[in-house]
Structure formats: structure tokens, C-alpha cells
Amino acid sequence: MHxxxxxIATKSTLFYLGDGKVEMAQGQALLAANPGKHFLMGAxxxxxxxxxxxxxxxxxxxxxxxxxxxxxxxAHALKTGQPEKVVLACLLHDIxxxxxxxxxxxxxxxxxxxxxxxxxxxxxxxxxQALRFFPDPSVGYEYPELYIKFFGDDYKPEPxxxxxxxxxxxxxWYMSARLITMNDIYSFDxxxxxxxxxxxxxxxxxxxxxxxxxxxxxxxxxxMWRTRMWPTRFx
Ligand SMILES: [Fe+2]
Ligand SMILES: [Fe+2]
Numbered sequence: 001m002h003x004x005x006x007x008i009a010t011k012s013t014l015f016y017l018g019d020g021k022v023e024m025a026q027g028q029a030l031l032a033a034n035p036g037k038h039f040l041m042g043a044x045x046x047x048x049x050x051x052x053x054x055x056x057x058x059x060x061x062x063x064x065x066x067x068x069x070x071x072x073x074x075a076h077a078l079k080t081g082q083p084e085k086v087v088l089a090c091l092l093h094d095i096x097x098x099x100x101x102x103x104x105x106x107x108x109x110x111x112x113x114x115x116x117x118x119x120x121x122x123x124x125x126x127x128x129q130a131l132r133f134f135p136d137p138s139v140g141y142e143y144p145e146l147y148i149k150f151f152g153d154d155y156k157p158e159p160x161x162x163x164x165x166x167x168x169x170x171x172x173w174y175m176s177a178r179l180i181t182m183n184d185i186y187s188f189d190x191x192x193x194x195x196x197x198x199x200x201x202x203x204x205x206x207x208x209x210x211x212x213x214x215x216x217x218x219x220x221x222x223x224m225w226r227t228r229m230w231p232t233r234f235x
Contacts, residue, residue: 007040009232027234039234050229053213056203060196063228064098071194077183086176088117088206089124090183091199099228105129115219116208120173127177128184130164133157136178146186
């Protein structure tokens with residue numbers, strides 16, 4: 001907190017949009033309101049610290065707002081004997097939601113992990129978002145009951161989601177994305193505890209952790225990890 005008393009943490013436009021306002025923090029005005037202070041250009045002391053070379057596990061612990069759903073989905077996939085690729089996809093399928101934003105979370109999550117996982121894993125994470133809305137009787141997947149509660153019984157997915165589903169339906173990796181939806185169950189026992197440690201080996205074998213740390217390896221998604229690390233940096 002001491003550090004924050006010297007530095008100004010800035011809320012980006014996205015935070016304001018979430019409150020229904022098209023606004024942004026104005027640098028000069030903020031400085032005038034905080035005489036003698038500078039803007040925060042690094043770690044926000046209010047958030048749990050990340051190590052210098054953060055790993056996926058570090059992000060699970062310090063930046064994912066909830067991990068129970070991810071862990072339970074992965075545990076379910078493991079229990080039903082799915083291959084490690086599918087278990088990893090289940091473990092990561094909603095990291096877009098857990099670390100950043102709900103809208104188009106499958107796409108955000110897939111881009112975060114794309115440089116570090118098998119292409120089939122990121123493809124499945126991207127596509128589970130669309131497939132979730134479409135039943136597949138051949139494998140016993142039904143439209144989720146919960147979605148009727150969430151979105152109303154007249155909700156129809158937008159045309160871009162329908163088009164994505166149709167493309168995915170004919171893709172060679174369709175079943176990997178479908179398996180995410182089949183393990184994507186909201187009604188697990190809320191008391192069931194799954195330990196992240198149970199997946200450390202699967203992560204180790206299937207997630208190419210960069211030696212520089214996530215955010216510092218100059219990959220196409222490094223900035224996404226840095227932004228989650230430092231969400232209130234001024235620039
Ligand atoms: Fe999802
Ligand atoms: Fe999910």
C-alpha cells in the first residue's frame with residue numbers, strides 16, 4: 001500500500017465501459033488531483049505479486065479469479081480417460097473469463113495459449129464457445145439447461161456463432177472441442193476440491209512454458225499475459 005500511496009493506478013476504458021460509461025482516465029486531470037505523484041508503471045501493490053519469470057501455474061494462483069470450474073472440468077476429463085491434450089484444453093478452456101473478460105472468452109483464451117500448446121488445444125478452446133450452444137445427440141450433448149436460465153428460452157446465438165459452429169462441425173478436430181463442452185459441467189459438487197497440483201505434470205508435458213516467463217518471451221501473446229500481470233499500468 002505504501003507504494004500505491006506514491007503511485008497512481010489507472011483504470012482503463014474497459015473498466016468504465018463495464019459500468020456503462022464511455023470514459024477514460026485523463027492523465028493531466030489525474031495528476032492534478034494527486035499532486036506530487038506519478039503514475040503506476042509496473043506491478044499494482046494491491047494485487048498478488050507474480051515472480052520475475054511467471055509460469056502458467058503462477059497465473060492460476062495470482063490472476064485467475066476462479067479456478068474451481070477449470071479444475072473440475074479437467075478432473076472430469078481425466079476421470080473419463082481423455083487424452084492429455086483434452087484434459088489440458090478443459091483445464092484452460094475458460095481462462096479468458098477467469099482472467100479477463102466474458103465476451104468472446106473462447107477467442108481470448110485461445111490466443112493467450114496459442115504459442116504454447118498444440119494447435120489442436122487452442123483450436124478446441126476457441127471453438128468450445130460456439131459449440132456450447134449446439135446439441136450433438138450422437139455423443140449425448142444437450143443444450144445446457146442452465147443456459148435457459150441464463151439467457152432465456154428465446155435466446156438465439158448470433159450469426160457469427162452459428163457460422164463458427166458450422167465450420168467447427170466439419171473440422172478434423174471437432175471432437176476435441178466437443179469434449180470440452182461435454183466436460184464443461186456447472187453442476188459439479190460445489191464441495192468437491194480439485195488440486196491444481198494434480199495437473200502439474202500434464203501442464204509440464206503439454207504447455208511449453210517459456211524460460212523467460214509468460215509475458216517476456218516475445219511471443220504473439222506475451223502482451224496478453226503482461227496486461228493481466230499489470231492491469232492498472234498507465235501505459
Ligand atoms: Fe466457456
Ligand atoms: Fe466452462
